[in-house]
Structures are given as C-alpha cells and as structure tokens.
Amino acid sequence: MASLSIPGVEAPDETGLSAPVCRTVTPEGDVLLLVPGDSAAARAAAHAQDDDLTAVMEITDVAPVSVPHRIRGRAWVAGWLTPVRNEQRAEAAMLLAERHPVGELLGIREALQPDPAPGLYGRTAWMMLRLEVGEGAVDDLWGADSVEPDEFAEATPDPLVAHEAELLQHLHAAHDDQVRGLCTLLGDRAQICGAGDRAVPVGLDRFGLRVRFTDARQRSFDARFDFPEPVQDVAELRRAMHVLFEAAAE
Numbered sequence: 001m002a003s004l005s006i007p008g009v010e011a012p013d014e015t016g017l018s019a020p021v022c023r024t025v026t027p028e029g030d031v032l033l034l035v036p037g038d039s040a041a042a043r044a045a046a047h048a049q050d051d052d053l054t055a056v057m058e059i060t061d062v063a064p065v066s067v068p069h070r071i072r073g074r075a076w077v078a079g080w081l082t083p084v085r086n087e088q089r090a091e092a093a094m095l096l097a098e099r100h101p102v103g104e105l106l107g108i109r110e111a112l113q114p115d116p117a118p119g120l121y122g123r124t125a126w127m128m129l130r131l132e133v134g135e136g137a138v139d140d141l142w143g144a145d146s147v148e149p150d151e152f153a154e155a156t157p158d159p160l161v162a163h164e165a166e167l168l169q170h171l172h173a174a175h176d177d178q179v180r181g182l183c184t185l186l187g188d189r190a191q192i193c194g195a196g197d198r199a200v201p202v203g204l205d206r207f208g209l210r211v212r213f214t215d216a217r218q219r220s221f222d223a224r225f226d227f228p229e230p231v232q233d234v235a236e237l238r239r240a241m242h243v244l245f246e247a248a249a250e
Contacts, residue, residue, distance in 0.1 A: 001060045004033065004041050006053065006081070020057075021126070024099040029153025031057065031077060031131040032084065032092050042127040045083050055081040055131060061140065064165035065172050067200045067212055068220065073140025077133055077152070084128040092128050141203065141210065141222065158205045159232050167237070171201045171209075181248045182211060186223055204237075206230040209244070 003019050020033040035041050045053055061072045084092045136147035160167070171179055180199040203210035208226040227240040 001062060002057055003060075004035070004055060004057050006041060006044050006055045009040050009044055022096055022099070023057075024095050025153075026092075026095060026130075027153075029133055029149060031079075031133065032096055033057075033129045033131060034096055035127055035129060037125055037127045039127075041081070041129065042083075045081050045127070045129050048082070053081045055079065057131060063168070063202045065168050065200055065202060067202055068214070068218075072203060073138065073142075075136065075138045075140075075147075077131065077136045079134040080132045082130050082132070084130050088130075089128060092130070096128070160205055160234070160237065163234055164204050167234075168201045168204055171204075171241075175245075178245045178248070179211060182209075182223070182225055182244065183213060184248045185225065185244075206232065209241070 001019075002023060020035050023031060023033050025031055033041075041055070056076055056078045059075045059077075061074070063070045063072050133149045133152050135149070136152050138145055138147060158164075176199070179201055180197070183197075183199065197216060198212075198214045200212050200214075201209055202212045202222065206227075207230055208224055210222055210224050212220055212222050214220040225244055228243060231237045231240050
C-alpha cells in the first residue's frame, strides 16, 4: 500500500487519489508511478517549475493474514517528482506493464495519449510520474535503517515476492498444525507454546519464514526460521519447508 505526499500541497486527496495505481523502479533507480490525472500529485507535477517539486512516497507493508499488529513495516522514499513526457512515455509504460500485466493496463494505455494542455489535467484519466530518489528509509520487523540512492537502485526484488501473500495464506489455512509444530525448534522458548496458542505465518522470503506465536493471554512474539540456504523459486521453497517441518517433528 503506497501513498504520495507533496510538501506544500494541503490535504492532497481525502479520497486517496494520490495513491499510485501501480509503480515500478527503473534500471537507473527512479520510481515510476501511475496516478489519476485529476489527483493533486498529477496537477502539482504538471505545473511545477524547474523540476524542483519534492515529494515523499510512503509504503506500508501489511501482513496478508489475519493477525494482531498486521503492519510489518514502513518505507519512505523522498525525491523530486516530474511528469514522464514525450519519447520517455512508451518506455515507462512498458516497464509498468511488465510489473503489472493485468490490472492497470487500461490506465497505462490512456497515460500514453499525447500530453494535454496544462490546464486540462482534470480531464485526463491517468498520468505517469517519475520520482528521482534522493533518500530512503525503512522501519520493519528487521530494524530501522536509511537507504542511499545507489543502494536503492541496486536492490533486486525477492524471488518470492509475487507469491508471498498466497503462500502465507495457504500455510495458515492448510498447514496450521505444522506451523504450530515449528515451536519445538525454539529451544527455551518452546515451553510457552501450549494447546491454546496460535501460530500464524506473517513473513516469507528467500531466506526463511517468520511466524507470530500468541499465547492464551494474548502475549505475542515473532520467531524466524531460516532455510538451510536461500531459495530461488517456489519449487525450492517447497523442499525447504519440508525440511523445516521434518526437523520440527523429530
């Protein structure tokens, strides 16, 4: 879930119009955003002078399973916002379409239409914006840290990111007993896992699984279960999960 704020723009969009419909990162490390053409972000970018419109995108990461305290982390990317124009539009649209091949194609096509006059952005369905990254920050389950623009540009998506929500929901619905059984791998902390306790998988990446254990008194803690080695796809994940479950059952 992402939102876009621009310093100096009062109450940008109570209806959420400044929330990007879709977004992606270019090979150079800029963030491409598709926003409604009548949003505050689109209007401000259309009228900005000298490419000096500063903006902050906030991304909230919410666990895709029902669990208390579902927000897993937040990230902020600050920089300079400009419209994507002229010959850059087709390339930007292709990048967006690669990451969002189904849901927002119509909006991407409409964003490719010739630029209207500055005063007509209220009649335009969509607008593509470019956020040149100046600085970033992350505050999540693993800790808080700043992110430099070159680090942001060099980062690559986790190979499981497109499947994480579905996989966590499947683990929670179909393998609840086995997930709870991972408590036996916690050493001294295993004694707090009783019959009435819950174990909900809240995070999954190539390095391992994160589970939130909650006891009958609603006290919670997260435990991380690392895979023997990083996985590269769902097939390798299945094998790694099988190893984890077997170890817990011994």
